[in-house]
Amino acid sequence: MFTQLSAADLRALSIFQTICRCGGFTGAQDALDLSQSTISNHIAGLESRIGFSLCTRGRKGFQLTERGKSVLDTYQKLSINLDSFCHDISALQDESSGVLRIGTLDHMLTENRFSVVQLISDFTHQSPNVELHLIQDNQFELHNALVEEQLDLVIGAAVNNSKFVKTTRLYDELHHLYCGKNHPFFTKAPNQLSNHDIATANWVTNGYPPGVFSMQPFPNVKSSVIATNIETIAMTILAGKHIGYLPAHYAGKYENQSLLKQLLPSEFSQETEISVISKVGRRQSYAMRQFQRVCLEQVHVSSGSPSGLPT
DSSP: OOOOOOOOHHHHHHHHHHHHHTTTTHHHHHHTTTOOHHHHHHHHHHHHHTTTTOESTTTTTEEEOHHHHHHHHHHHHHHHHHHHHHHHHHHHHOTTTTTEEEEEEEEEEEESSHHHHHHHHHHHHHHTTOOOEEEEEOHHHHHHHHHTTTOOEEEOOOTTTTEEEEEEEEEEEEEEEEEESSSSSGOOGGGGGHHHHHHSSSSEEEOOOOOOOOOSSSSSOOOEOOOOSSSHHHHHHHTOEEEEEEEHHHHHHHHTTTTEEEEOOOOOOEEEEEEEEEEEEOOOHHHHHHHHHHHHHHHHHHOOOSSSSOO
């Protein structure tokens, strides 16, 4: 019975993960800088320890067994937890240093309600020994990474009523509904457009269900393009066949060039709450607390005194 995990087992499991990522033993040789016989010995030893085969090699090539697939999935989860453990121990050794992993959206640079540039400048000045990792992605992936503790904090929109995360509001991001200059709506006056026109138009959406990072004003719309970040949504709208939502600060430069037009803003414009988000129950390191404090100081600079500074 497999009851204890040794350093050799962890090494073999890491090799096994690399083999799977590379699609076989041959492909893993360069990645691991090991001979094929050494790799085979590691896997054979691991299989002997756990009592079953992880993979097969033959005419059909490298294939995982069903148990091998389960072992790979379990080890990937373990690897994430080990990384988190090392990260937390490092933070305990020196609270003023370590690594801080921050997730951000892909369009924050042009936001004038909150300066992410000043945020980075202030934080790195106040915490020079913290190694700051900035990861940019769409909101759905950021949320998952935060819950799985692959990220420490996220600046973005939170899932409504999520029991896994807690939020501290920073600012509200204004979004308008837009069309491109080649779209039939572009030359129409507001009184020539109806809600029915908007509801039946071809939309570009982010593919998320209503209430989960979606601003969709109608339960069901025609959408022949799904785009998961602001830049690809903007490209699709600019192409002239679809309508969709964009942040006002991001779309402004295209509006000024008469490439985009707001559609019925009094009816369809929306604001999204942007927050600094953390995982519920996660221990807050010094770096995490300091980063949140600097975020709120940046809000103070822009719009007045905030409340709830972390201690």
